[in-house]
Amino acid sequence: NDELMKLAADAKNWAMPTGDYANTRYSKLNQINKDNVKNLQVKWTFSTGVLRGHEGGPLVIGDVMYVHTPFPNNVYALDLNNDGKILWKYEPKQNENVIGIMCCDTVNRGVAYGDGKIILNQNDTTVVALDAKTGKVVWSVKNGEQTDGSKAESSTGAPMVVKDKVLIGISGAEYGVRGWMAAYNLKDGSLAWKAYSTGPDSEMLVDPEKTTHLGKPIGPDSGIKTWEGEEWKTGGGTTWGWYSYDPKLNLIYYGTANPGAWNPVQRPGDNRWSMTLMARDVDTGMAKWLYQMTPHDEWDYDGVNENILVDGMQINGQPRDVLVHFDRNGFAYTLDRATGELLVAKKYDPTVNWATEVVMDPKSEQYGRPQVVAKYSTEQNGEDVNTTGICPAALGTKDQQPAAYSPKTGLFYVPTNHVCMDYEPYKVSYTAGQAYVGATVSMYPTPGSHGGMGNFIAWDAAKGEIVWSKPERFSVWSGVLATEGDVVFYGTLEGYIVAVDTAGNELYRFKTPSGIIGNVNTFEHGGKQYIAVLSGVGGWAGIGLAGGLLGAEGAAAWQQAVAGENAPTAEEEKIATAGLGAVGGYAGLAEYTTLGGQLTVFGL
Numbered sequence: 001n002d003e004l005m006k007l008a009a010d011a012k013n014w015a016m017p018t019g020d021y022a023n024t025r026y027s028k029l030n031q032i033n034k035d036n037v038k039n040l041q042v043k044w045t046f047s048t049g050v051l052r053g054h055e056g057g058p059l060v061i062g063d064v065m066y067v068h069t070p071f072p073n074n075v076y077a078l079d080l081n082n083d084g085k086i087l088w089k090y091e092p093k094q095n096e097n098v099i100g101i102m103c104c105d106t107v108n109r110g111v112a113y114g115d116g117k118i119i120l121n122q123n124d125t126t127v128v129a130l131d132a133k134t135g136k137v138v139w140s141v142k143n144g145e146q147t148d149g150s151k152a153e154s155s156t157g158a159p160m161v162v163k164d165k166v167l168i169g170i171s172g173a174e175y176g177v178r179g180w181m182a183a184y185n186l187k188d189g190s191l192a193w194k195a196y197s198t199g200p201d202s203e204m205l206v207d208p209e210k211t212t213h214l215g216k217p218i219g220p221d222s223g224i225k226t227w228e229g230e231e232w233k234t235g236g237g238t239t240w241g242w243y244s245y246d247p248k249l250n251l252i253y254y255g256t257a258n259p260g261a262w263n264p265v266q267r268p269g270d271n272r273w274s275m276t277l278m279a280r281d282v283d284t285g286m287a288k289w290l291y292q293m294t295p296h297d298e299w300d301y302d303g304v305n306e307n308i309l310v311d312g313m314q315i316n317g318q319p320r321d322v323l324v325h326f327d328r329n330g331f332a333y334t335l336d337r338a339t340g341e342l343l344v345a346k347k348y349d350p351t352v353n354w355a356t357e358v359v360m361d362p363k364s365e366q367y368g369r370p371q372v373v374a375k376y377s378t379e380q381n382g383e384d385v386n387t388t389g390i391c392p393a394a395l396g397t398k399d400q401q402p403a404a405y406s407p408k409t410g411l412f413y414v415p416t417n418h419v420c421m422d423y424e425p426y427k428v429s430y431t432a433g434q435a436y437v438g439a440t441v442s443m444y445p446t447p448g449s450h451g452g453m454g455n456f457i458a459w460d461a462a463k464g465e466i467v468w469s470k471p472e473r474f475s476v477w478s479g480v481l482a483t484e485g486d487v488v489f490y491g492t493l494e495g496y497i498v499a500v501d502t503a504g505n506e507l508y509r510f511k512t513p514s515g516i517i518g519n520v521n522t523f524e525h526g527g528k529q530y531i532a533v534l535s536g537v538g539g540w541a542g543i544g545l546a547g548g549l550l551g552a553e554g555a556a557a558w559q560q561a562v563a564g565e566n567a568p569t570a571e572e573e574k575i576a577t578a579g580l581g582a583v584g585g586y587a588g589l590a591e592y593t594t595l596g597g598q599l600t601v602f603g604l
């Protein structure tokens with residue numbers, strides 16, 4: 001899509017949810033720099049009129065800004081030339097039942113632009129193309145099915161427009177959904193291709209001879225044979241994260257989520273191709289290579305996090321075109337993105353303990369596999385046994401909150417979680433449309449560390465080393481922005497927008513009305529650079545607040561119980577493990593922020 005590539009190449013715009021196809025979230029704007037960022041002021045704000053988790057961020061294309069909201073996924077077009085006047089708004093009518101089948105809050109990671117259309121991927125899996133000028137519906141298609149249709153498919157991911165297609169993923173691995181990636185034709189919404197994450201080769205769009213895993217052909221029907229019986233049909237591997245695209249190779253990249261159910265004992269095998277990075281031809285959907293990071297997952301370490309594409313990274317003295325991926329499982333991977341060759345796999349939090357290493361010797365039978373520590377194997381400990389002290393927790397060393405890369409410093413700036421868990425699997429049977437989890441989880445700050453639940457780090461992806469690490473009270477659940485002005489921005493769950501220099505020194509901090517789980521971005525208008533971010537606490541980490549699952553009183557009581565002052569009551573235990581373990585884990589958040597929904601725009 002030449003028009004979109006041109007728009008994205010102009011740093012004045014923020015034309016894609018990811019900023020660019022490479023997912024660098026780097027801006028060449030440099031008016032706001034490390035010396036003057038301390039003078040940043042709020043220039044204007046916009047209330048979205050909706051509460052709960054506000055993920056993603058606005059698009060800016062020329063003189064118009066497009067702002068989206070969590071459920072019901074309203075979209076606003078604001079006129080930047082005219083005081084942010086609302087040019088049009090789109091308010092979808094969605095069945096509220098979908099709220100009940102979303103695992104991790106009613107979030108939406110943003111709209112995409114292409115060929116004069118704004119593409120909205122609604123929570124109920126309706127994909128709508130709106131005329132960017134008028135907001136009128138150009139086409140609308142249904143990507144998945146909901147409870148009434150006996151399935152619990154939902155959507156949260158931001159679409160990506162590539163060439164004449166729009167890529168759309170699916171959510172619901174906690175409900176036994178069999179994941180897929182779909183490409184719709186931008187022109188009329190007709191389906192171009194659909195590639196499942198599990199099942200027969202013909203439905204996965206893989207070639208048993210030509211599609212490779214670590215340099216070897218994957219062989220016939222690997223998406224069936226690595227499961228018992230028909231478990232692949234409810235096998236998860238959803239595609240709710242971020243997508244990237246390499247125009248030279250014509251490949252798209254994305255990761256697949258956890259296998260269903262969370263109880264590993266009841267699904268023997270490697271469970272391919274859940275927890276897998278996929279490289280596919282964008283025209284046909286055929287997979288060129290796959291890499292499964294966590295075979296037979298026992299911890300819910302979804303593989304959906306973003307893949308950041310960097311050209312010519314020097315690795316062992318050789319320039320390589322790579323893909324860098326910070327996985328939930330606590331390892332950061334650097335791969336050759338043409339072939340899927342594994343170049344680096346290292347822990348990006350030293351407290352990661354469930355595995356010792358990823359085997360890097362191509363001659364080893366264990367090549368590419370994490371070496372699991374028996375003590376933390378929820379499979380080996382078995383059903384109805386609580387495995388304690390696993391690091392990271394199910395929400396990973398990093399969840400979907402995207403990192404940024406600065407070509408100026410050659411470093412990645414990564415928002416991380418510093419959280420561990422107890423995990424007790426139990427037998428669960430599949431009922432269409434119902435939760436299919438089979439594990440009780442509780443989460444807490446990494447013991448024996450700085451006491452906080454997050455770190456903001458700089459990472460060297462060639463060496464696989466942390467360059468610096470800045471402790472945070474809570475997980476950093478916002479996306480990062482790096483700029484040519486040598487400033488790096490991120491938001492915190494308490495609601496602060498924070499600016500640091502490239503050495504991690506804090507330069508600016510401002511508290512917005514609610515916790516930030518949105519992605520900071522930047523644009524230029526009327527010759528001035530602005531920084532924009534959505535506030536609105538929620539997402540998985542904020543589900544206790546967003547879902548109203550924990551009042552302030554509940555928070556205080558739980559804090560005391562954790563501090564050992566009182567033995568937890570049955571009610572408190574229930575709170576601790578609610579929201580798949582996040583409610584108790586992030587209970588303290590209620591002391592710092594509350595629900596909101598606001599866009600804040602900063603300038604000098």
Ligand code: PQQ
Binds near residue numbers: 240258400
């Ligand atoms: N969503 C968030 C969030 O927005 O904060 C965090 C998570 C999701 C997870 O940690 C998940 O595991 C997860 N899993 C699925 C899935 O497996 O289908 C979907 C989603 C989602 O769509 O938001 C999340």
